Amino acid sequence: MKTNYDVAIIGGGIIGCSIAYYLAKEKIDVAVFEEKQIASKSTRAAAGMLGAHSECDDFEIFYPFARSSQLTYFDLKDELRELSGVDIELRKGGIFQLAFSEQEKEELSATLSLPTVSWYDSVEMRNRENAVSSNIFGAAYIEDDVHVLPHSTCLAFSKCAQIYGASIFEYTPVFAIQKEDSIYIIKTNKGAFQAKTVVVANGVWSSSFFHQLGLHHTLSPVKGECISVSSVQPLLKHTLFHEHCYIVPRNNGRLVIGATMVKNDWHEQPTLGGLESLIAKAKTMLPTVTDLKIESCWAGLRPQTFDKKPFIGYHPEDEGILFATGHFRNGILLAPATGQMIRDLIVKQEVKKEWIDAFKVNRF
Ligand SMILES: Cc1cc2nc3c(=O)[nH]c(=O)nc-3n(C[C@H](O)[C@H](O)[C@H](O)COP(=O)(O)OP(=O)(O)OC[C@H]3O[C@@H](n4cnc5c(N)ncnc54)[C@H](O)[C@@H]3O)c2cc1C
Known part of the structure; x- marks a missing residue:
């Protein structure tokens, strides 16, 4: 079994799977570790509304970020269906x-x-x-403000990521992340894996990794x-x-x-x-x-999170660790923009400064 990856993503909800999709599409060697099955937690429970306007309580940050994510879905629906055969059921109507x-x-x-x-x-x-x-x-x-089927959307991201070369490990909880030299050791029930970069994307269960990694954030x-x-x-x-x-x-x-x-x-x-x-x-x-x-x-x-905005960005003291979690009421809506932002941070492409500042982990 291959145990060495460029990027390890913890959590196979819509956020982890969207990140895997965007990274694998860039030919980055990525693995997703999911404790249960893909899309089995908050993602499965969601109604799937893409409420960029109806959920908007902040016109300076939330709206442009959410709107860019919503618009991405209009193109993604065909791209995901053609590649994976999964229909995310984006229906017009509003x-x-x-x-x-x-x-x-x-x-x-x-x-x-x-x-x-x-x-x-x-x-x-x-x-x-x-x-x-x-x-x-x-x-x-x-x-x-249309809607999608969240479970299908997450499965489509995961299948497409796999088609682009990602590895998806279901029933593989991550117990610990340890750093040895500049490599991260991901400890799971299937043994240890190694990665150059780790993305913590396990939804409301992310608090334990914040604490393991020396931070006090709580979801x-x-x-x-x-x-x-x-x-x-x-x-x-x-x-x-x-x-x-x-x-x-x-x-x-x-x-x-x-x-x-x-x-x-x-x-x-x-x-x-x-x-x-x-x-x-x-x-x-x-x-x-x-x-x-x-x-x-x-x-x-x-x-x-404490201010109801997600954490999307680097660990304040370690650029090998990123967080993408805390999407509260809008994780389905924000999944494409989050996946793109994490990809851009990892491949060192430009990301809007106001988004980096608004979602950074140490924004207290
Ligand atoms: C009732 C309801 C309705 C909603 N409606 C909408 C809506 O209409 N539109 C919208 O945009 N959003 C909606 N949301 C919010 C949305 O569902 C969430 O913001 C989104 O699903 C969060 O995705 P996630 O990937 O971060 O978390 P999750 O989907 O919870 O995924 C996290 C994954 O991490 C895994 N995990 C946990 N710990 C570990 C570990 N140690 N190792 C490996 N894996 C681990 C879990 O098993 C889980 O699969 C709704 C939520 C609910 C509950």
Whole structure:
């Protein structure tokens, strides 16, 4: 078994797999070590919205970074399908971000000033989506905030990375990273591997590697619960979004309702209370949702940093170690831009200074 690589990536979620894809495409010899299966954790739980506009709370850093990632997806979907045969199911349709009062419309004013966002009053909105609540005041329509299937997207990144030469080790937890001279020893249940560079990308579980590597950063879990329901006739063409709750239409009439925000809960099972709150919120947007049949429910842990921005960059004292973690509510959206940024740092290509500063590990 080959045990020597240029780059070792810890974590086979969407962030680790996107990085592997972009590095392998540059002919860099890369291996991903995943404790369970590819895309089995937060990535699998996600709704897959690419909410560059609807999730935007910072127009100077988050928006340009998220928008560049979102635009990358529009080209990636064909590239990934042609190479891997996996359809990431990027569907057009976009999001209606609902307002139930004049004041809620006011709160959307910054979003409404962004390109590709327009206002629909209640009548126009209900002409587009006639099952939506008659109580709505109107909605911001965001054409480009489309969605993908997160699990398929992560698998597509991983398959394409393998086609470009990457090695993917599933069921291979990394226990420790040690430095010997200028080489890193990656200790796993399958023995020791060596790499010139290590990327820590294991989501909310990254804290232990920060600590092993002499840093005090901690990621905290924000549990999110979702329900999938089915209807015989498709009820929605667009995603509905209000106060962090959304209803995302998938293929075959399925709707995904998400997601709760439960801080510091490490349990990966949904609770009845969580599901009850989701159903109540979904009903305010789409009253007939309660008639639909439950298909499944699940939960995942969003990796949150102290300022809710990801860590993407070098260890402050060691350029052989990079972190790409803490993507919180937007890891699916930000995966391509993160993969490209880590690639550019490793191959020493230019990266925008404002992104380096905003996401650097020692930004306290
Ligand atoms: C309910 C919910 C809905 C969401 N909806 C959206 C959305 O609509 N849009 C969006 O952009 N984002 C969404 N997110 C957020 C998104 O899912 C995350 O930001 C993203 O998945 C983080 O990806 P990751 O690769 O960092 O982490 P993960 O997907 O958690 O991957 C980390 C991987 O590391 C592995 N690992 C852990 N420790 C080790 C170790 N020691 N050795 C080897 N491997 C290890 C784990 O097994 C795991 O597979 C949502 C999240 C949740 C929970």
